[in-house]
Amino acid sequence: MFERGEEQEESKMPIYEYECKRCGRQFQFLILKKDDEMDLNCPECGKKELKRLISRVVYHVSEADRLEQYDPNAPKSDSFYRDTRNIGLHAKKRAQQMGIDLGSSFEEKLEKLRTDPGSVIRDSE
Numbered sequence: 546m547f548e549r550g551e552e553q554e555e556s557k558m559p560i561y562e563y564e565c566k567r568c569g570r571q572f573q574f575l576i577l578k579k580d581d582e583m584d585l586n587c588p589e590c591g592k593k594e595l596k597r598l599i600s601r602v603v604y605h606v607s608e609a610d611r612l613e614q615y616d617p618n619a620p621k622s623d624s625f626y627r628d629t630r631n632i633g634l635h636a637k638k639r640a641q642q643m644g645i646d647l648g649s650s651f652e653e654k655l656e657k658l659r660t661d662p663g664s665v666i667r668d669s670e
Contacts (some may be wrong), residue, residue: 560605561574561597561598562597562598562600565592565594570587572589575605633659
């Protein structure tokens, strides 16, 4: 069994930056498995002549991990409120604590809010 920190490390997926040696285009790619990098082509010219760039470390954190790490009582920074992925996080955490399934309708509405927060205002007019 993994320790808490090890389990979180296992769920992180690296996002790498690349530069095409042919056309100079820089782009990012999420690596889900090691073989993904071997099949990678430049989105601009389609060539495989790429070099990995050294950049800031960025990784994807799953919704389940974000929910697990979320502390409703901890102080929140401005960046927390600007990140649309945090919309509904408190409700989901509370429902989880109470053992309530909010259902697919809630998830659909939440996804709509996260991708287009202004839709709430437009839909209510």
